[in-house]
Amino acid sequence: MPTAVQYLKESDPNLQVLGAAYIQHECYNNNDAKHEVRRYKGIAELVKLFNCDSQEVQRFATGATRNLIYENMDNKVALIEEGGILWNMSSKDNLKEKMAKETLQDLTEKILIPLAGTENADSIQQTPSEADIFYNTTGCLRNLSSVNEKTRQQMRETPGLVDALVCYIKGSLEGNSAEDKGVENAVCVLRNLSYQLYSEMPPSAALRLEGPTRASDTSKGEAIGCFTPQGKKAKNRRDKDLSTFTEVARVPKGMEWLWHPQIVGLYNRVLHQCEINAITREAACGALQNITAGDKRWASVLSRVALEQERMLPILLDLLRTNNDLELRSLTGFLRNLSRHAKDKNDMATKVVNNLITKLPNDGNQKEPSSEVVVNVCGVLNNLVTSTSLAARDICYFDGLSKLVGIKNIHDSSAGKLKAAKAAATVLCNMFQYKKLHREYKGKGFTRPDFADMSI
Structure with missing residues (x-):
């Protein structure tokens, strides 16, 4: 092992490959070897090779690092300290916030946006290698988006991140690739970023969506044990809300996608086209549940968009036939919100x-x-x-x-x-x-x- 680590420091790419390949092989399922590499300061040398001109060196260096950090927290911490970035590191909650701070911009600009396709594309054009890279990147974002409010906010505000995810889902649907694992990751990220959306969105956006007089006429919530009939005033307001939502329904950009009426249609298409992948369907229902939850005006508007414009009730009732409990939780949660805001x-x-x-x-x-x-x-x-x-x-x-x-x-x-x-x-x-x-x-x-x- 000391010789393998020494080879990583050499200028000859062939020796670098030899050293990295040995480390990759030895650390596949050997905790002692993983500890030994860290003891000989091999992690720092591997990280230096990530940006090597030789793609073969890069491949073996990153492969070795992947094995090194698998189920080894000490090596994961050491890798972060050396500035390394890998997907399965993002699965540890105590590392996610730091990772998000250091990686989101690069992941978005260098991978997500270039590989997500273009607006109005007929399909997603990716090589097999690019598809793997995009899948790994969106998997990392999926992990990061589940950690806490601070990281969700950072992800929502990262320029191009939400747009790229929406663009990729659209292109995949156009190309009849709804079952794609990249679509699963992308929809899961949007679902996570929609969590507690109305309480976490910028105040300026919340004010625009709620309207200037909404605060004086807020619903008191769901009935518990007694009638709470809907008043004529509330009904008329909701009718006006639906007919005038175009006031804030301009072409969406960035995080606006998360609450824009068009996103309801996108999730609807996912539910119609995704027949095999229950995780993707569950994520789409979960996102819809998030953006229709509560007594906010905009939750009511989007509920009405789902019912009256997208006419989603038939597909939702069809999906009720599933016995997948996670899918049923999101599905029935969404239906609960729709039943609260339904006009008829x-x-x-x-x-x-x-x-x-x-x-x-x-x-x-x-x-x-x-x-x-x-x-x-x-x-x-x-x-x-x-x-x-x-x-x-x-x-x-x-x-x-x-x-x-x-x-x-x-x-x-x-x-x-x-x-x-x-x-x-x-x-x-x-x-x-x-x-x-x-x-x-x-x-x-x-x-x-x-x-x-x-x-x-």
């Missing part, structure tokens, strides 16, 4: 209640779907029940009462199951407010105690 609750109830009832477990003891999915489904049902008796009628008609009562009454004491039980109890409590439906409930064998929330 009657129409939505008619289309979604039956589909949602089929996803509910028979009681709270079933392990699938997860409690998160059950809470989301109950949230959708509650948003509809508090607005229209049609939802309550359909829940009864499609035998949802037995499932809701089972979830409410039969469960263990875990936090998730208790939350699901509370969500089911809320739906039942609000269903009972419709006295005209009491006869139908009784006909199904349910009486007043079944609708009571025993935790109150």
Whole structure:
């Protein structure tokens, strides 16, 4: 090993390759060898070779380094200290913030933008090597985008980063390459950058999206155990919001893509074209869930764009057939937001209640779907029940009462199951407010105690 490290310092590229190749081979699955390289200061010498004129030297030097840092935190720290950059380093939370600060600009300018394609391209034109490089780079960005608010903000504000990701997804969709792993990474990055978007976006952008008089007329949130009918004033405002969103819907640039109405259409295309890769679909639904969450004006606008302009409800209901719990969490979370902001609750109830009832477990003891999915489904049902008796009628008609009562009454004491039980109890409590439906409930064998929330 001392000889191999010495070869790295030589001026002869052949000796440099020989030394790096030996280190790469020895460190493939040998922790003692990894420690030895660090002890002989070999990491610093390998980093120096990253910018060597010889591509063969670069290849062996980076290959050796990849093996050196695999599952070895001491070597990863040493590599950062020497200014080295590699994707699998970005998977460690305590290194992500430093990596983002030092690498984002170079990764974006030297790799992401040049390889992401051009606007209105028919497809992405990359060599196999370029495809690997782009995949590794977007994988690194995917890791970095999940660390914390500070890093998310830095990524959103990096010139060209968001534009390049959107451009690449567009080009891939045009070229019928929705299943591409690069698309998966790109959509996951956008999903992560959309997390807590409305609370983290620049104040100037938030003010523009909310409008000057929004603060005086803010919704109080979702109903919990009682009716909260939508007032005419709120309805008229939302109608105006949707018809005038073009005030801020100019051609998007940079982070504006994250909340622009056009991004809803892009995610819609991903969901339609991506039939195999559930991770990509989950990420697209997760991004849509993020940008429609809460009671902000713009969350309502984008919900209406999804429902009325992109007409996404059919594809979402089709996707409900999946048994992938992670995908179901994002999907039902998005549907929950849509049900909150939908203009025509009657129409939505008619289309979604039956589909949602089929996803509910028979009681709270079933392990699938997860409690998160059950809470989301109950949230959708509650948003509809508090607005229209049609939802309550359909829940009864499609035998949802037995499932809701089972979830409410039969469960263990875990936090998730208790939350699901509370969500089911809320739906039942609000269903009972419709006295005209009491006869139908009784006909199904349910009486007043079944609708009571025993935790109150």
